[in-house]
Amino acid sequence: MDEEWRSVMATGQRRSSMRERFREQVREDVKAVALEQLAEGGAQTISLNAIAKRLGVSGPALYRYYANRDELLNELVIDAYHDLRDALASASAGSARVRRPEQRMRELAHAYRQWAREHPHRYELLFRPPFPGYDAHAEPIAEAASTLMLPVLDVLDGNEDDDVQYVVRVWSRMHGIVSLELGGAYTAMDIDADALYADEIQTIIERYHREPEAPDGVDVVVNHGEVRGRGGPGDSQG
Amino acid sequence: MDEEWRSVMATGQRRSSMRERFREQVREDVKAVALEQLAEGGAQTISLNAIAKRLGVSGPALYRYYANRDELLNELVIDAYHDLRDALASASAGSARVRRPEQRMRELAHAYRQWAREHPHRYELLFRPPFPGYDAHAEPIAEAASTLMLPVLDVLDGNEDDDVQYVVRVWSRMHGIVSLELGGAYTAMDIDADALYADEIQTIIERYHREPEAPDGVDVVVNHGEVRGRGGPGDSQG
DNA sequence: TCCGTTGTGTTAGAGCCTATAACAATCAAG
DNA sequence: CTTGATTGTTATAGGCTCTAACACAACGGA
Secondary structure, three states: OHHHHHHHHHHOOOOOOHHHHHHHHHHHHHHHHHHHHHHHHOHHHOOHHHHHHHOOOOHHHHHHOOOOHHHHHHHHHHHHHHHHHHHHHHHHHHOOOOOOHHHHHHHHHHHHHHHHHHOHHHHHHHOOOOOOOOOOOHHHHHHHHHHHHHHHHHHHOOOOOOHHHHHHHHHHHHHHHHHHHHOOHHHHOOOOHHHHHHHHHHHHHHHHHOHHHOOOOOOHHHOOOOOOOOOOOOOOOO | OHHHHHHHHHHOOOOOOHHHHHHHHHHHHHHHHHHHHHHHHOHHHOOHHHHHHHOOOOHHHHHHOOOOHHHHHHHHHHHHHHHHHHHHHHHHHHOOOOOOHHHHHHHHHHHHHHHHHHOHHHHHHHOOOOOOOOOOOHHHHHHHHHHHHHHHHHHHOOOOOOHHHHHHHHHHHHHHHHHHHHOOHHHHOOOOHHHHHHHHHHHHHHHHHOHHHOOOOOOOOOOOOOOOOOOOOOOOOO
16 A cells, blocks of 8 residues: 555656545455445445455455444445446447337347346446445436336336336336346246246337337327226237 | 252153154254344344353253254245245135236235245245255255246146246246345335335236237247247237 | 374464553643 | 555454364163
8 A cells, every 4th residue: 555655756756645546445455345246245245344455455444434334335336327328328328329219128128138137236336236235226226217217218218207107117128037047046947037037028118019010199109008997809810 | 950850750741752842842942043033133143052041051052952053944944935835835725717817926025025024034044045054955945946837827727847947937037026025125226115116016917928829820839928939019009 | 903194183372353441641721 | 756546555343154072961771
């Protein structure tokens, strides 16, 4: 830790707020190690003590940087939420105006699941009831949801108001599969998660896709499979 | 603990396997306290030490009954799985031959969500990736899934083979909503979980309900919203 | 009835953790 | 150069899991 200080001093950068920069650097280092521990054994494996040891620092030193373990975890939650948001935004932007909306939806859904599979513990961290000390959960989740909503709404060409509930339902369907997949439920019962997810997304897309091609506007604008009055039997042809 | 022994001896029940019965009793007591701790602060709150203290026994005594903390947790998982299974079976049996299949489906779905809301931490315990020591997860989850599948299959009048994937998808949709609800996501974004869930189930029911009333058997037997060839535009009337 | 086996409880202790307190050293700036 | 803020250290308290060594009660056969 002292070495870093000296090397930084040697390079002769601007002295102002050097301490702050260093402080921020240490906080990042701590989070980096915490992320490794998280990836290895889940949230309960994260230990300030072990992190300190790995950074070559004696235990309580890190309490200068994080008031307690929960504060570190909350930081990880916020970072994870940002990361997921960026991944989704990136996927959404990547297929912005190029392809058909169905394809955009497919890619967005794929990005969602892929992020979860790449960072299972962080995903778990995001959408888990943190009953003991729920500090920074409500707000990030709500914002993450909104961020997920926007691309979906964009893909669905929805009107942002009544469609919110439908988009949440779409999100819930994606989350349901992803969550069970990460939990190992599908593996345990020998089910192909890839195919399952693909089929589900396909179903969602078709469900949506009826709308813009509806011949006459009977009242189908925001139907999306909600109740809204049934058309009686015979409205299906396969 | 000695008191119980003496009182039991005093009642003069059959001596054979008295020890076993007592042992089983203690194991149950331990689990009871563990369940309280679970309900209060989640799985990480469960502590053999604290349980021992609450039972008026000194710490390591409980290691005579549970090899380690994980064994206790696994027992809780298995119990939770049994409990959920019973709740679903009960709901399924309760509305067995009386009502229309749609109503049975509705009640089954309701029982599922209700159990999760009554035992949020146990539900969480069931469907969570237990990365550190996953002992008894794969099998219980698979069996719990089957148990959930059967009533759903029954409600759907499916033929148990090809329909498995569809039932898993239905289950995933229920789990998705329940999981996000327990995670507090809906509360954070001001969404009525009751309505959301009801709508989702209704959608599922309608989706299914087209089948038996399909006018001519075009190939609709196991369609359930899977890809299987699209009918082109105009197959929706609201 | 006696005695060995088995089961169950105890305390002691190692090793991990979180977190606080008291103290020392270093940096920043007047 | 002195002073105050920052950051590191060790010591300590208290919690946890789990093992070891020991004591005693219950069981069951001789």
